[in-house]
Amino acid sequence: MPKLITLFSGSSGNCHYIRSETTEILIDAGVSARSIEYSLREIGTTIRNISAIFITHEHSDHVRGLEVIAKKFGTPVHMTALSAEALIKDPEAALNSTVVKHPPLFSITVGDITVSSFITPHDSACCVGYRAEFPLGDCTHKIGVATDIGHVESDLIDALYGVDECILESNHDVSMLMTGPYPYMLKRRILSPSGHLSNDDCGKLMNILAQSGTHAFLLAHLSRENNYPPTAELTAKNALSAYPNIRIAVAAPNTPTEIFI
Numbered sequence: 001m002p003k004l005i006t007l008f009s010g011s012s013g014n015c016h017y018i019r020s021e022t023t024e025i026l027i028d029a030g031v032s033a034r035s036i037e038y039s040l041r042e043i044g045t046t047i048r049n050i051s052a053i054f055i056t057h058e059h060s061d062h063v064r065g066l067e068v069i070a071k072k073f074g075t076p077v078h079m080t081a082l083s084a085e086a087l088i089k090d091p092e093a094a095l096n097s098t099v100v101k102h103p104p105l106f107s108i109t110v111g112d113i114t115v116s117s118f119i120t121p122h123d124s125a126c127c128v129g130y131r132a133e134f135p136l137g138d139c140t141h142k143i144g145v146a147t148d149i150g151h152v153e154s155d156l157i158d159a160l161y162g163v164d165e166c167i168l169e170s171n172h173d174v175s176m177l178m179t180g181p182y183p184y185m186l187k188r189r190i191l192s193p194s195g196h197l198s199n200d201d202c203g204k205l206m207n208i209l210a211q212s213g214t215h216a217f218l219l220a221h222l223s224r225e226n227n228y229p230p231t232a233e234l235t236a237k238n239a240l241s242a243y244p245n246i247r248i249a250v251a252a253p254n255t256p257t258e259i260f261i
Contacts, residue, residue: 002261003019003043004016004018004143004218004260005043005257006167006257008254009221011224012061012224014030015029015030015031015065016167018113018132018143020135023051023112025050025053025113029053030062030063030064031064042256043258048073050075051075052076054079054115054130057083057122058125059148066095076110077100078102078108079100080125081101081126084101085125104128105117113134114132116159117129120146120149121153122194123194130145131143131144131163142162142164144159144214146168147220149169152197160214162213165216165217165218166218167220167251167259168206169219169221170198170232171226172199173198173227174191176228177223180225196221204239206240207239210240215247216246219232219250247260
């Protein structure tokens with residue numbers, strides 16, 4: 001049965017699980033391999049069933065578990081060449097034997113899931129989101145994942161347009177961020193065009209995608225210091241007031257959160 005689940009979400013680590021009828025993949029592996037193994041067992045599977053891991057970018061909260069996974073399981077890892085070069089500094093790293101390097105825009109089919117990248121504006125060597133498509137009944141089912149977004153641009157909208165479900169960044173409440181404890185330079189980074197997406201901007205993007213047929217959203221990468229799950233959810237619901245039947249869930253930081261397909 002197809003599934004879409006966030007296993008971990010936020011600055012402490014990110015990992016998302018997608019399952020079609022026959023294939024299981026992960027988007028990011030930003031916590032320890034042990035934690036990923038435990039979480040996968042919790043949802044009824046195992047890391048040995050994962051056909052591939054797709055990495056959005058090289059920041060530690062998206063790649064922390066990769067080296068141990070490479071040593072223990074040899075799971076193929078797909079990421080952009082720019083991110084791989086920024087991440088892998090040791091020529092003896094086990095990850096060298098499992099990583100598959102790609103240009104920023106690429107598409108590859110793993111089992112029955114076709115995964116296509118798109119560029120997201122974020123301050124890393126090369127940050128991408130992913131669109132995963134697979135057959136479901138007589139249709140092609142489409143899932144979008146975009147969790148590190150400095151600002152919304154037309155190419156991003158085009159890449160996510162028409163997805164059925166979407167994992168989408170709702171990082172911070174601007175007023176909480178501005179009055180919170182972060183140093184000024186960090187606040188500037190988060191608010192910059194290559195930082196993270198606010199609740200309000202997430203809501204605007206959700207409204208556009210709702211018009212394209214997206215019927216479920218999983219809000220992800222929430223800041224523990226600058227956001228509250230109820231605040232993010234309320235902002236999203238207000239943005240989608242014209243679409244009362246759209247499902248919205250907020251990803252928990254350390255436990256699986258599922259949006260039912």
